[in-house]
Amino acid sequence: MSQDRTGAGLGVDRQREDCEALAARNGWQVVETYSDNDVSAYSGKLRKGYRRMLADLDEGRATIVIAWHTDRLHRSPTELEEYINLCEQRGVTTQTVQAGALDLATPGGRLVARMLGNVARHESEHKGERVARARMQKAKAGEWGGGIRPFGWGVPTGETTKKVDRRTGEETEVPVLDMDKGVPEEFAAIDTGHDILLAGGSLNSWVKWLADKGITSTQGNPIGTTEARDILLRPRNAGIAVYKGEEVGRGNWEAAVSEPKHRAVVAILKDPSRRTTPGSEPKWFGSLIYRCGRPGCTAYAYVTQSGGRRYPSYRCQTNHGGGRHAQKLDDYVQDVIVERLSRNDAQDLLLPGPGDVDVAALQAESEAIRRRLTDLAGLFGAGQITMAQFTEGSDTARAQLEGVNKQLGRAATQDPLVPLVGAPDVRKAWDAMELSQQRSVLRELLEVTLLPPRQGRMPDGGYFDYDAIQFRWLRGPEPYYAK
Structure with missing residues (x-):
């Protein structure tokens, strides 16, 4: 059968x-x-x-x-x-x-x-x-196509229907779900996941947040990194209908997030520069962000505890150098960032906002491009255009659609400095951020280069050579160097 x-x-x-x-x-x-x-x-x-x-x-x-x-x-x-x-x-x-x-x-x-x-x-x-x-x-038509209940949707209507277990043949009563309505707790979780990534956080941060809240998949299983990524990439989150992987219009269901917010998160998750190989999250603030300053070296520094040292230290990827007390170095760089963002002119460091993006016009243009793609397919199916004409027209339309989607994404992208600039207590706001968010601020604001340190006792009586830490500020009306 x-x-x-x-x-x-x-x-x-x-x-x-x-x-x-x-x-x-x-x-x-x-x-x-x-x-x-x-x-x-x-x-x-x-x-x-x-x-x-x-x-x-x-x-x-x-x-x-x-x-x-x-x-x-x-x-x-x-x-x-x-x-x-x-x-x-x-x-x-x-x-x-x-x-x-x-x-x-x-x-x-x-x-x-x-x-x-x-x-x-x-x-x-x-x-x-x-x-x-x-x-x-x-x-x-924007209707639900069936299958496993997607995370975020399916509110009980109060009615029930019969379901038969394939293995045992046992018949049970199950609730009928309205797949056009969002589950409030799951909607809030999807929105939080978007906010975490837009603020410079990681997927692992959202996975941990879900676990701490006791939120599971629709089948009752813990949500891992792969499933979390799949959830955030779904066009359904923004009310966009899909058929065979292609967006075909607006759905009839409630949207969990706005389209610009969705486009921005998709751009982040599909950024080829993001690390895609599995591995643990960095545990140190500047790991693989600080640069080695030895002549001719372009490698980054990471933290290790080798060579008989009593404390973790930063070392170049090419295995030369070392001895930079990791905790002291991270504390020093963070103190410099907090001091800079506490100044009266910190507002000048923010990127221009997305106020120049006309979201409504971009969404209308997006719908028009999708209609052109559908029309092209119909003309080709009716034999009114050749394969070459269909391919050329489709490639042009898809390139235009990609550009529109990038602009929509920019409208929701959040500058990682926003939670800090203008905060009543920048140090308190900084300490409240997750490590992944702090690292995003570091990448956006400052380039740190580790020059070869001097040996012996420094003028301050310690052994840490602060002068061997070189800063280049990536934002601001003029270069600013910490002393």
């Missing part, structure tokens, strides 16, 4: 009863029953019961096959030819409840079997086209 919507196997049971009745009328002994429930003969997926039947026939276990209909056996010409060859070699005959006997020992019988197989395949292909068309129409 190709589709069992309830999972109860009732259709298969009815087919088996009809086949057993046919065997009884002919006085045949049933030696084995083979069943593939909810697996289409047309899909190409492995049908374990069918393959086991072929193996048993090849070993001579039986000489007659009974099927409810020919299309229960095959909807693939390749499969049919394999079956015909086996039947010829082993003298197997085929009987069906609905289509009668198939005489595969004669050319005429094989012709009939092939014709029935072609008809069945045509019906499957036609059904596939109808299903695909229906899904596309639902997507363009």
